[in-house]
Amino acid sequence: MTQEMSLSPETHALLGSAIAARLTYDFTSIRTTGRNESLDTYTCESNLVVTVKGINRNWTHDFEYEVSPVEDANANYEVRYDRSGLGPLAFGALGLLNQLNLEADNEVNGPRILQSLQEVRDQGGAGSYREGALLESLKARGIEAPAATQAHQQxxxxxxxQLEDPGSVYRNVPQDILQAAQARQQAAFEEQQRLKDEEEQARREACAQSPDPAFDRNCM
Structure with a gap:
């Protein structure tokens, strides 16, 4: 996997070490499927199971190979197989690369998001849509966020x-606060309408006292 990437030798070595430390594999359900007596070779099948530490899953694939005896000081048998049979190792390595990228991102951005969450809550933003976005970001990164305190909720x-429309900023606004905001909005609307009525009344009175209404802008 790492050899097929355009990486510096240093990065290649670090990535290879990380994969080797956290990717494990095992061959299970080993079974003999055939034998060539004249060549003294065996064909076998097994399940190649690949597991990555930190990822709650594994990859399994049928693995076929051929075994034959050899006269070698270091080994008694030779195993031949198609490299495509190692597909689960590639999938596991890709899964690990994604996990490593996530962990690196969490290491850099996780503390920043947690700090932003604290600041939002300190400014009265507990339960706001802004807080919700930060919580979702932490959840997607697998980072557990602390719960808002009673002081934050207060x-x-x-x-x-203090808001004219708290529902546009906060989720699940208490009914009494919504009703109070609506009452303030209604009062503000009525006050604005009263001022308009007074201005109109004053204009009419000025027009009535004008010596030449046709040229008085109060009457236009």
Whole structure:
């Protein structure tokens, strides 16, 4: 896997070490499927199971190979196989590369997101959509976020009470706060309408007292 990537020798060595440390494999259910008596060779099958530490899954694939005796000082048998049979190792390596990338990203950005979460809550943002986005980001990275404290929740309630439309900023706004905000909106609308009515009344009175209404802009 690493040899097929455009990596520096140093990065190649580090990545290879990381894969070797966390990727393990095993051959299970070994069985003989045939024998060539004249050549004294055996054909066999097994299951190649690949597991990566830190990833809750494994890869399994049928593995076929041929075994024949050899006269060698270091080995009694020679094993021949098609390299494509090692596909699970490639899948496992890719899975590990993704995991390593995630861990590297978490190491750099995880503390930053946690700090942002703390700042948002300290500013009364517990329960806000902004807090929700940060929590989702942490969840996607597999990082457990601390729960908001009662002090944070109280700050959020106070901040909600000061907004004209708390529902646009916060999730699950308490009903009494929503009703209070709606009442403030209605009062503000009525006050604005009262001022308009007063301005219109004043304009009409000025127009009525004008000596030449046709050229008085209060009457236009």
């Amino acid at each position: 700050l959020a309630l106070e901040a909600m009470g």
